[in-house]
Amino acid sequence: MTVLSKTLPFSCYELGHCWEPVCSKASFEICIISFIESCKIYGVVYLASESLWNTAKEYGYARPIPQGEILVFAGAMTILGYYFRSEKPLSRMINTILQFILGLGESGYMVQSRQASVASLSGTPCTKDLSWREKLVELFRTKHATCPHERGCLLYFAKNACKGFINGFLLQLAVNVLPYLPRLIRTPSTVLKILRNHRNTEAGLFVAWFTCVFKSMCCVGRWWDGTEYPYHGALAGALSAFGMYFYSAPSLASYILWKTFEGLYENGCNAGYLPRIPGSVEFLYCLSTGYLFHTCIIDCRNLKPSYRRFLGQLTWQRIFQYNRHLLNPYGFESGKGFEDYWPNYDLTKVSEAVKVMGP
Template sequence: MGNYSKLMPYSCYELGHCWHHSCSTASLEICIVAFIESCKIYGVVYFLTTLVNARKLSLKYARKVLRNYLTSVCFLTVNGFGYIGLFCIIRHLLGHINILTASFVPGFMASATAIMVERPERRALLAIYCLNVATECLWNSLVGHGYVRSIPRGEIIIFSLSMAMMGYFFRSPRPAGRLIHSLLLLFLGRGECGAMISERAAATSNSLPPAPPHSHPQSWVRHHLCITVLVTKWLFSPFIGKHRLCPHRGGCIPNFLATAGRGFVEGYLIQLGVRILPSIFSLLRHPSKLVPLFVHPNNTKAGIFLAWFTAVFKGTCCVGRWWTGREEASHGALAGALAGFSMYWYPAHSMALYIMWKVLESMYEKGCNQGYLPRIPYSIELLYSLAVGYLFHIAVMEKHYLKGSYWRFLSRLTWGRLHEYNRHLLPYGLGSAQDFQGWWPPYDLNYISEEVRHLTLQHWAKEQL
C-alpha cells in the first residue's frame, strides 16, 4: 500500500489531459464533446418524456420542454468541462497534485457547480442515482481491500428491509416517498394503499350488522358440529370467498393466483421491452435477432420476480385480514419483507440500493415535515457533489471497482478522454493502472519533464521488442 501523502510534481499534460499539452485547448475539447453527447443523451430522455405526455402537447408545453432540455444539457456539459478545467486550475494554484486533487476535488467542485445549473426538481433524482452508484463502488472497494466481507445475496436483505418500510408507508394513511409510492400503486393497484384502506374502514364501520342476541347452550353434538362448520369455513373460505375487508373480487386464493400470473406476464414484457428498445434499429435490419431476445432467461427471471412480489404482497395482506379481522399498516411491513425475497429470482444490486436510498430519503423527508429532524440546507446538492466526486476519484484511482455502466457513461461523455489519464504515474499502490496495462500516452516529447520523457522512451522501447 502506497503512502497517501505523496505529492506528484507532474504537469496537467503528463498526468491528466495527455491527449493535448495545452490546458485551455484540452478543456475546450471536453466542453465541446460533453455538449454534443449531452444533447444526444437528453434528447432521447426528453423525447420519450414528450411522448408519454403527448396529451399535454401545446406551444407553451413545447417551450417548457425545450427550456428544460437546454438546462439539463448545460448541467451535464458543466459537469464534464468543469472537471478537467478545475483539475488544471487547482494544479497550477498548488504547484503539485496529491491524492485528493488528482480527481476527487475537481470532480466535487465541478459537480457542485453543475447541480446548481440543473432544475431544483431534478436534483434529488440525480443525487439518489449517483449516491446509489457510489455506494456500490465504495462497497466493492472495501471488499477488495479486505475491510469488509462480501455478503452472499446481500441484495435480498437490503431489498426486503427496504420494502418492509415502504410496505408500511404504502398502507399508512400518509404515505412517504412519491416515486416509490407511485410505482407500488402501478404494480399493486390502489386496493391495498392507505387511502383506500381508510375508506373501506369507514364504510365497514357504518354498515356492520347488530350483534346477535346471546343464545342458550346447545346440546353437546350440536355445539361441536357448529365449531366444525366454523373451522372448516375459516380454513376454506379463501378458496370460495373473501374477507369482508378484502378489496378484490372473488376468493383470496384465486386472486393470489391471478395476481401471480398477471405479474409474470408484466415482468416478462417489461424485461423484453428493455432489451428490444436499445436494439430496435439493429432488429429492423436483422429481424432474426429478435428470437433470442424472446427466449432470453432474464425475461423469465423478471417475470418470476414481479409475480412473487405482487402475489406475495397482496396474499400476505389477505392473510393479515383473515388472521386479525382488521386492516393494519403493520401487515404492509410484513408483506413488503416477504415480497422482497423476489430479489432471489432476479438479483439486482443497483435496484436494491436505489430502493434503500429512496426509503432513507422518504424517512428523512417525513421526519423533517413532522419536526423530528432538522432540514439541512443544500443537503441534496452536497450529496450529489460528494457522490460524483467519489465516482470521478474511483474512475481514476481504482477503475476496476467502478460500475461498468457508469464507466461507459463517462467514456461516452468524454469520447474516451478519461481513458487517457496516465494512471501509471500514480504512486499510491492502488492498482490504478491494472486495467490499462500496455497503454502509454502518445506524448509530445517537447512538453514533458525529463522523468516522464525517460519513462516514455522506456515504454516505447518495450513496444518495439
C-alpha cells in the same frame, strides 16, 4: 487531480489532462463539455453506494455478503410497505411506482376508504373471533369483507402471480430488445436469441413473487386481524422483497434504499425531529458524482458499465484519457484494462521519467 499530482512526481498534464498541456484550457473544455451533457441528462445521481461497496471488497475492507442486495431490498421494502398502506406515504414517487405495480387497491387511501365503508355496514361478520384453522379455510374458500378483489383470495393470488410474471417478462424483453433494434431489421432471427434470454424469465419470476406475495400477505393480515393495519404492509414488503432471489438487481436495491432514507429524512424534517440542512441535495449530488470520478480514475473495474458510459458521455471520453499507469507503483491497479493505452503527449512538455516509461 491537481492536488494528487502535487503528491506524486508527475505533472497534472502527465497524469491527468493528458490531451491538453495547459491546465486552464483543459478545465474550461471539461466545464463546457459537462454543461452540454448535463443539459441532456436528467435524474438524480445518488451516492453510487454500490461502487463504494465494490471498492471496499476489492481492497479487503469489507466481506462480501452472498445476495446481500436481498437484505437491503427487504429492509427498504419493510419501511415502504408500511407507509404504502398508511394514510401518508413516505415518498410520493415511490408510492406512485408501487401503485402502478401493486394497484390502487392495496394503497393506504383505498384501505381507509374500505374501512370506512365496512364500518358503516351492520351485520358484518367478525373474522377475528374465528380460530386460525377456520381463518385458513375461509382464506381459501372466499374473500374477506375488506378485500379489494371481487372473488376468492386464492384466485386473487393465482391471478396476480400470472399477471406479474407476464408483465415482468415483457418488461425485461423490451429492455433487451431496444439495443438490438437496428440489428433486428437486418437479421430478424435475433428475436429468438432475445426471447431465450434467461433474464426475461428471471424478471418474470421476480415481479410475480413481488406482487403475489405482497397482496397475499395483505389478505392474510385481513383474515388474521379482522381488519387492515399498516404493519400488514411492512410484513408484506419484507417477504415480497425476497423475489430478488430470482432476479439479482443490486442497483435497484441501492436506489430503493436511498429513496427510503430520503423519505425518512424529509418526514423527520417536516415533523421537526431533524434539522433541514440547506443545500443538502446539491452536496449529496456533488459527493456522489465526485466519488464516481475518483473511482473511475483509481480503479475503473469497481464501476458498473453503465456508470462508465455515463462518465464517458459526461466528459466526451476525456475521463479515459488519464495516464493510469503512473498510479500503479503506489499500490493501485489503475492501469488494468488500459494496458494498450498511452497518451499522445506533447514530448516537449513531459519529464524524462515519463518519456522512459512510455511505449
